[in-house]
Amino acid sequence: MTPREAPTDALEPWPDTVDWRPVSRDLIWVELIRVWIATAVVAAAVGFGWAVSGHWLFGVGLALIAVFTVWDAIVSVRSVRSWGYAERDHDLLVRHGLLIRRLSIVPYARMQFVDVTAGPLERMFSLATVQLHTAAAASDAKVPGLRPPEAARLRDRLTALGEDRAEGL
Amino acid sequence: MNPQVVATEPKKRLHPLTPLLRGGRALVVIIAALSWQTLGQVGLGWFAVMVLALLLGQVILGIVSWANTGYHVVGRELRIHEGLLWRRTRAIPLERLQSVEVVRPLLAQLTGLAELRLEVVGGGKTEAPLAFVTMPDAVALRERLLTLAGRAGTATPATPDAPAVAPIEVPIHAVTNRDLLISQLLTPQALFMPFGVAFVVVQFAFEATWSFIALASTATAMAGVLLQPVRRVLVDWNFRIARGEAGLRLRGGLLETRSQTIPVERVQGVGVTWPLLWRRKRWLRMRLDVAGFATSGGEESKAFDRLLPVGDAPTSERVLAEVLPIPTGQHSLTLTDFRLSNPPKRARWFHPLALPVIGIALTDEIVASRDGLLTRQMVIVPYARVQSVRVVQGPLQRRLRLATVYADTAGGQSAAARDRDLSEAWWLAAELARRSREARAQQTQTPQAQQPPAGLGAPTTTVPPAPPPET
Numbered sequence: 001m002t003p004r005e006a007p008t009d010a011l012e013p014w015p016d017t018v019d020w021r022p023v024s025r026d027l028i029w030v031e032l033i034r035v036w037i038a039t040a041v042v043a044a045a046v047g048f049g050w051a052v053s054g055h056w057l058f059g060v061g062l063a064l065i066a067v068f069t070v071w072d073a074i075v076s077v078r079s080v081r082s083w084g085y086a087e088r089d090h091d092l093l094v095r096h097g098l099l100i101r102r103l104s105i106v107p108y109a110r111m112q113f114v115d116v117t118a119g120p121l122e123r124m125f126s127l128a129t130v131q132l133h134t135a136a137a138a139s140d141a142k143v144p145g146l147r148p149p150e151a152a153r154l155r156d157r158l159t160a161l162g163e164d165r166a167e168g169l
Numbered sequence: 170m171n172p173q174v175v176a177t178e179p180k181k182r183l184h185p186l187t188p189l190l191r192g193g194r195a196l197v198v199i200i201a202a203l204s205w206q207t208l209g210q211v212g213l214g215w216f217a218v219m220v221l222a223l224l225l226g227q228v229i230l231g232i233v234s235w236a237n238t239g240y241h242v243v244g245r246e247l248r249i250h251e252g253l254l255w256r257r258t259r260a261i262p263l264e265r266l267q268s269v270e271v272v273r274p275l276l277a278q279l280t281g282l283a284e285l286r287l288e289v290v291g292g293g294k295t296e297a298p299l300a301f302v303t304m305p306d307a308v309a310l311r312e313r314l315l316t317l318a319g320r321a322g323t324a325t326p327a328t329p330d331a332p333a334v335a336p337i338e339v340p341i342h343a344v345t346n347r348d349l350l351i352s353q354l355l356t357p358q359a360l361f362m363p364f365g366v367a368f369v370v371v372q373f374a375f376e377a378t379w380s381f382i383a384l385a386s387t388a389t390a391m392a393g394v395l396l397q398p399v400r401r402v403l404v405d406w407n408f409r410i411a412r413g414e415a416g417l418r419l420r421g422g423l424l425e426t427r428s429q430t431i432p433v434e435r436v437q438g439v440g441v442t443w444p445l446l447w448r449r450k451r452w453l454r455m456r457l458d459v460a461g462f463a464t465s466g467g468e469e470s471k472a473f474d475r476l477l478p479v480g481d482a483p484t485s486e487r488v489l490a491e492v493l494p495i496p497t498g499q500h501s502l503t504l505t506d507f508r509l510s511n512p513p514k515r516a517r518w519f520h521p522l523a524l525p526v527i528g529i530a531l532t533d534e535i536v537a538s539r540d541g542l543l544t545r546q547m548v549i550v551p552y553a554r555v556q557s558v559r560v561v562q563g564p565l566q567r568r569l570r571l572a573t574v575y576a577d578t579a580g581g582q583s584a585a586a587r588d589r590d591l592s593e594a595w596w597l598a599a600e601l602a603r604r605s606r607e608a609r610a611q612q613t614q615t616p617q618a619q620q621p622p623a624g625l626g627a628p629t630t631t632v633p634p635a636p637p638p639e640t
Binding site: 090091099100101102103104105106107109110134135136137138139140141 | 460556557558559560561562563564567572575577578579581583598601602605606609
């Protein structure tokens with residue numbers, strides 16, 4: 001095994017050959033609101049507990065939640081920036097993750113079907129998620145935060161390429 | 170079977186004894202559900218009445234469902250109709266057929282019946298169990314389905330296949346029952362059993378306050394511990410591997426015999442395990458990955474995925490040569506041949522002891538990865554079956570500039586190159602993607618690539634043209 005001189009950044013392999021495209025920055029808001037809703041529910045429960053029992057541990061809990069919210073905001077911004085995808089001749093590359101960094105290489109030929117989803121929050125910011133499914137459950141090719149025209153373009157391109165090179169199993 | 174009627178074949182019913190057999194199968198479940206405690210509470214007489222009542226209900230339900238179930242082959246689909254209130258028709262496209270299994274539980278063996286199970290891609294669980302049909306029917310239907318499944322492009326409508334042609338098979342290997350028994354005695358569960366029994370006996374001897382229920386429950390718990398080895402012995406009894414026209418044929422079973430047929434081009438990967446306790450015997454165990462099962466449940470899944478329950482290295486090579494592409498210019502595939510390359514030295518922070526064990530090997534046709542200090546495991550995946558490639562880097566790995574590369578398959582197992590140097594990981598990922606693409610391209614060009622060696626073409630039967638592996 002003789003690895004040639006290779007790029008060194010964990011999220012930027014083959015910088016000269018791959019044209020990475022970022023996802024929309026609005027995804028940050030989607031992520032933030034999603035977390036805020038969850039934390040608001042938890043905070044309300046904890047606050048209620050504090051009001052009723054008056055135990056100081058609940059106060060600590062609230063403080064922790066506040067810290068977590070701030071920390072999560074920072075992480076969300078950076079993690080959305082870490083998302084990226086690239087369409088190569090034969091495969092789709094998807095990279096994401098901050099703490100655990102992941103890169104998936106999914107050949108178009110292996111595509112079983114494509115999902116385009118948009119939840120209520122995503123629709124509010126007019127975003128959509130495209131997910132490519134292969135026969136392997138472990139394959140992980142999800143691209144969130146796409147503008148609807150881009151999502152539609154990606155979907156059509158993937159299905160067209162998939163039909164071209166379909167090989168099933 | 171009425172092969173003259175091509176367009177719409179009449180629906181066939183399952184065998185009339187089906188409800189009774191299903192009831193027999195339910196008996197065990199009913200007793201287990203009622204449990205020992207109920208037996209203690211209500212006494213034997215009422216217990217028997219309860220069991221009988223439930224059983225009767227089960228049989229009546231069985232009769233109703235039997236009367237409404239039918240199946241037939243339409244074109245290249247198997248259609249199964251069932252249900253009284255909620256009618257359901259399942260059409261199973263045969264080009265997606267991964268394996269066919271003929272299962273005969275004990276009761277079915279006594280009555281000459283069998284259950285036909287089909288594995289189809291996309292179905293999380295075993296699709297379409299046809300239980301029960303007569304044995305000749307099951308065999309004939311299996312051959313017919315496999316023939317239809319293999320004949321991908323050419324849509325010649327169901328030709329009248331000669332029903333009573335004995336399938337020509339070349340035996341590859343038979344596992345001796347003695348080896349099987351020894352191998353299952355050499356499992357942790359079986360080895361610790363004497364201690365467990367001794368503990369209970371001592372307890373019982375010193376305080377004689379144990380009731381019948383406590384004793385029975387303890388016995389049940391013990392049986393539960395032993396379940397896995399015992400189950401393996403029962404399932405893998407008389408295990409035989411043969412190569413038939415339609416693919417690999419695996420047989421085995423003591424109480425419930427199973428005969429599974431897997432087209433060779435459907436094999437997604439092979440897992441090899443060297444358990445710690447077997448190491449002195451130099452034994453190993455092999456598992457077969459086929460798309461369709463292996464995703465649903467772990468060790469206890471009902472899927473019959475054993476390729477070799479126990480065997481030594483030469484045997485495993487002989488078997489492997491049947492299911493995996495053999496390196497060009499070689500006659501067999503030896504597990505020791507792989508020149509595994511280990512992760513860099515600094516990965517010892519993650520695996521202080523196992524570092525020399527962990528490794529990955531790329532040959533011309535396959536990628537093999539090895540792992541596990543005590544129970545050594547190897548996953549072998551042909552490039553042509555790689556579905557996607559992933560590179561994953563955790564926070565600690567980033568500190569050490571390491572990353573793990575996965576080659577995913579449809580069978581559920583991924584070959585993983587753990588903790589490689591980052592630049593090597595990128596190289597591996599690119600290389601795996603490239604090689605799997607080339608292997609796929611080659612395979613679509615020459616569908617005969619994986620055909621079993623010559624000497625199989627039986628002149629008496631109509632051998633289906635080599636199945637193009639891709640649809």
